[in-house]
Amino acid sequence: MFQENCLKGQKGLITGGSSGIGLEIARVLIAHGAELTITGRDTSKLAHAKSELGDVLTVAGDVRQADDVAQTVDAHMARFGQVDFLINNAAGNFLCPIEAMSENAFRSVMEIVAHGTFLFSKAVFPHMKKRGYGRIINTGATYAWGQASYVAHSGAAKAAVLNLTRSMAVEWGHYGILVNMIAPGPIDQTEGMKRLMADPKKTDMLLNMMPVPRMGKGSEIGLAALFLIHPLSSYITGIALPVDGGMSLITPGLIPPGFGPKA
Numbered sequence: 001m002f003q004e005n006c007l008k009g010q011k012g013l014i015t016g017g018s019s020g021i022g023l024e025i026a027r028v029l030i031a032h033g034a035e036l037t038i039t040g041r042d043t044s045k046l047a048h049a050k051s052e053l054g055d056v057l058t059v060a061g062d063v064r065q066a067d068d069v070a071q072t073v074d075a076h077m078a079r080f081g082q083v084d085f086l087i088n089n090a091a092g093n094f095l096c097p098i099e100a101m102s103e104n105a106f107r108s109v110m111e112i113v114a115h116g117t118f119l120f121s122k123a124v125f126p127h128m129k130k131r132g133y134g135r136i137i138n139t140g141a142t143y144a145w146g147q148a149s150y151v152a153h154s155g156a157a158k159a160a161v162l163n164l165t166r167s168m169a170v171e172w173g174h175y176g177i178l179v180n181m182i183a184p185g186p187i188d189q190t191e192g193m194k195r196l197m198a199d200p201k202k203t204d205m206l207l208n209m210m211p212v213p214r215m216g217k218g219s220e221i222g223l224a225a226l227f228l229i230h231p232l233s234s235y236i237t238g239i240a241l242p243v244d245g246g247m248s249l250i251t252p253g254l255i256p257p258g259f260g261p262k263a
């Protein structure tokens, strides 16, 4: 699709890069010449990803912890000397009606998704500002601008990420830093779909309602990320790009009433 090695010389970071959508993005970017640091909390998942991806830097850490974030960016800079792009992809999610959701459950997801995006973006910012160049891509969800029944913690967090995307785009555009959000639909074989769409009958009903009636592929999110890093998109900032087979045109959330768990 894109020229081989079109990202040659580009060095970037992907949070939550050892599995799911993050790993799929890593595969696509590496296939086009990028060099990567990937982060995650689970060292065995990181080791597994490294054995597949080859020469990537892996750094274990929690996006909620400012010290971990600083150490990760320092390790990336020590190895690569520059950060061309950051993909804020680490997320947490599970099905839970609001009436059964504990304060800690809400806080955990908010901190991974919203605080994690804030902390990592702030940590790479000085390096990007110094070079007058950077791309930040936040992994959101289409329910960021709709509603998020049964995943309200994630919905609140992704809405925060959407707003943060726009604020960073406006404040940092004149430094040469472009900030965009990708909003994936249901992506096959991901942790999120295992957690959110465990019932095959309900999943089939949902998929059949979609304009493109199938699950998305991880590579389809990877290619969207590639586009937003590629010079082709050099005049695009502050957007939220749905990559969802049109699902958000049919439902403003992911889990309609009757499809969610009981409290």
Ligand code: HXC
Binding pocket: 091, 092, 093, 094, 095, 096, 101, 102, 103, 104, 105, 106, 108, 109, 112, 140, 141, 142, 154, 184, 185, 186, 187, 191, 192, 193, 195, 254
């Ligand atoms: C109710 C739950 C729960 C569940 C956890 N909790 N799972 N409550 N139902 N299924 C509660 C716990 O009881 C606890 O509250 C609080 O949440 C924190 O849980 P911990 O396990 O202590 O937290 P932590 O280890 O930090 O784990 C964070 C997590 C976990 C979010 C809860 O699920 C996680 O690490 N997930 C990472 C992977 C992931 O979710 N990937 C999918 C992203 S998909 P109490 O009150 O008991 O202390 C995605 C989809 C996007 O985002 C949209 C696609 C269309």
